[in-house]
């Protein structure tokens with residue numbers, strides 16, 4: 001019946017329906033992402049009495065919280081700087097280098113992304129902090145690294161580095177290389193051309209790389225907990241997310257102190273959120289306003305530094321960094337496991353049913369989250385990229401980033417408060433924990449798809465869409481025939497990131513539901529019980545399955 | 561010593577041969593245009609000269625010295641990009657003084673040069689504007705000033721007027737020549753606009769499919785095009801095919817399709833019974849109403865009349881079946897011809913140019929791609 005079909009189609013493409021649809025998209029974002037993520041801020045007002053009585057009045061508590069927060073920010077700051085310094089030449093190499101193995105290098109960079117962060121943290125910590133790791137080559141009876149802060153730095157660099165390199169290299173790709181060439185024809189040496197022309201045009205990329213790297217480090221819980229327990233440091237030496245996860249456990253056990261720990265968690269979350277927002281806003285302003293010293297030029301010196309030898313040195317050292325600081329530590333777990341196997345270690349500590357259940361839960365959550373956010377994030381990306389929301393577009397574009405900047409533990413805590421505070425809470429539902437975890441994961445992975453896809457769409461010349469419209473395509477057809485095919489690589493990249501982020505997340509999961517057992521949580525538990533060998537096996541299985549799924553997704557994105 | 565030479569240069573991109581055995585010499589102070597359709601390899605030549613790419617074979621020479629491997633910043637060659645490529649994060653002054661800055665020249669010298677070049681392009685008052693605040697014409701002039709400040713004596717320009725609107729394009733092209741000649745700069749100007757090339761060049765190089773078809777002064781190319789392609793690309797031409805029926809001194813008697821004969825100048829290697837192609841510029845074809853007889857007179861019917869301003873262009877369907885264009889001055893009000901009128905076209909023997917018949921046919925020879 002073509003008649004009804006047409007009427008239906010006309011309805012779908014009518015202005016009224018479009019408005020409704022856009023409003024729904026925005027509403028979803030507010031209700032399921034933004035408000036739950038920041039709900040805890042309201043606690044500052046409503047729960048102020050409790051905060052001042054139970055937390056501010058307790059000197060011990062205050063010093064614990066401030067230590068945790070200090071460690072978090074010091075760590076995230078150091079990690080971001082290291083990522084940037086090591087990542088910039090690598091991004092350059094990936095984009096502007098001409099060599100045979102470039103494609104392989106590209107894949108190598110992404111490899112750590114398939115390793116769930118808790119598994120990765122475990123592996124990195126084993127490598128640096130146990131006698132069988134890096135120290136093995138020096139016959140040392142202890143691990144190479146004994147300082148817990150340095151170990152945490154190494155762990156965080158390993159999982160945040162790929163995000164930095166990816167972001168920098170994507171934004172570098174957008175800068176027309178002709179500017180650099182024009183500079184060279186005007187007499188600039190390669191290094192000078194990069195410094196005075198490309199870098200200043202590159203601020204946007206530096207800002208997003210910083211936000212991602214910083215946000216990843218300040219959020220991470222699982223990897224941090226694991227690293228601390230391997231080096232034998234007290235969890236109290238850890239970061240703020242580790243504190244919150246610890247309290248959450250105590251809250252669940254109940255007891256007279258539970259109330260106090262809830263207040264402490266809320267207060268710490270509020271501090272984390274506010275400080276992270278303030279700090280990143282400052283960084284953004286500084287990077288945008290900061291004038292690179294492009295006025296000064298040292299022709300002779302820079303020419304020398306552009307020379308072949310220095311270029312080789314630079315390329316070699318960024319490759320060595322990738323291998324030594326990221327790849328080997330990230331995959332050391334395989335060596336650890338097989339060595340253990342050869343030595344005849346037993347797998348007694350693993351409870352197979354429990355482990356399989358956790359695997360099932362983890363992959364189910366990651367899949368649901370990915371599918372839901374594809375459906376709801378892509379329309380938002382279009383909305384932002386094509387400025388369809390009028391004056392609301394600009395603020396939306398900024399607000400989207402918030403869940404990425406908020407430490408995921410604080411986000412999880414906030415979200416838990418929000419949903420359990422509404423109408424008796426979700427906790428009355430049978431599978432409340434599962435639902436809460438899904439909601440939390442939806443909230444913190446949402447920015448990944450919106451960001452990647454919206455920047456891809458705004459790069460697509462709108463003339464293509466206009467041409468299609470003049471040729472008679474309706475907005476839905478334009479999406480299917482023009483936007484989707486052109487943005488497909490970015491859509492898939494966003495999906496991969498969401499999936500990997502959800503799979504690796506420990507902090508947010510623990511913050512909303514401390515009894516739920518996803519694989520990262522299970523691994524943390526094994527390590528805490530000192531069942532390292534079993535933990536290694538669990539990590540390897542998790543890595544293996546993630547790898548297969550992500551390769552499948554990637555194949556989907558490159559195929560038709 | 562030639563200022564610039566290419567010597568048997570080949571440049572391949574994968575399996576595509578962008579330049580195939582290209583050689584030329586350019587003398588100091590010359591204003592040379594490279595004229596050719598899109599994809600013919602014009603930009604590739606500029607890139608080779610600027611050091612952005614290296615040839616697969618052959619040599620690039622400046623003043624007789626081989627410079628194949630010399631990097632761009634050491635060549636001291638200015639390049640003006642088609643889209644100007646003004647650095648968007650720098651203002652006009654910073655853009656224009658970029659070159660001297662890169663060379664670490666003293667402050668006073670840099671300032672003096674910047675000022676001088678901005679004055680030259682009449683834009684000193686916009687020194688503090690950013691590129692996106694300028695019109696296309698202004699951006700073009702700033703791009704020019706930026707390329708001039710380092711004082712390079714060789715200037716390469718890739719379709720420098722291509723991004724401007726028609727009127728500005730015409731105005732600025734004379735400005736370009738005036739500037740370059742005034743500074744004694746050797747210039748290579750790339751364009752696909754034959755009128756632009758004709759009006760401003762000392763020398764035109766016609767490029768087609770990576771090969772040089774002809775190098776010469778504009779007048780020479782116009783009057784003595786060496787190939788059918790050049791005859792058509794540098795001022796259009798009519799082409800009529802025929803067979804040589806008689807060779808007499810330096811003239812040929814040629815039989816056209818319906819048995820009609822015309823007399824045209826000879827061509828090297830002409831042989832009795834050979835197929836040839838006659839090229840005629842529309843300006844050299846006159847047209848009269850009615851039937852008149854004589855040497856090189858052919859009857860036909862007017863199929864189209866277009867008014868071009870100074871000229872009127874008639875398209876006449878000849879008895880031979882060929883369609884021929886004739887351009888006549890728009891003065892003779894009394895003799896205006898109408899569509900459908902029977903008329904006679906004629907031309908003088910020595911204004912025709914004769915070519916051997918190309919083996920792939922005339923049409924293929926005229927293709928620009």
Ligand SMILES: Nc1ncnc2c1ncn2[C@@H]1O[C@H](COP(=O)(O)OP(=O)(O)O)[C@@H](O)[C@H]1O
Nearest residue numbers: 573576578596597598599600601602603604605
């Ligand atoms: N980087 C490149 N890679 C592959 N082919 C190229 C590249 N640059 C140019 N070509 C090809 O070389 C030929 C000449 O190109 P170009 O010099 O840009 O032509 P023009 O400037 O005359 O339009 C074209 O067929 C073009 O497709």
Ligand SMILES: [Mg+2]
Nearest residue numbers: 599602603718
């Ligand atoms: Mg070109």
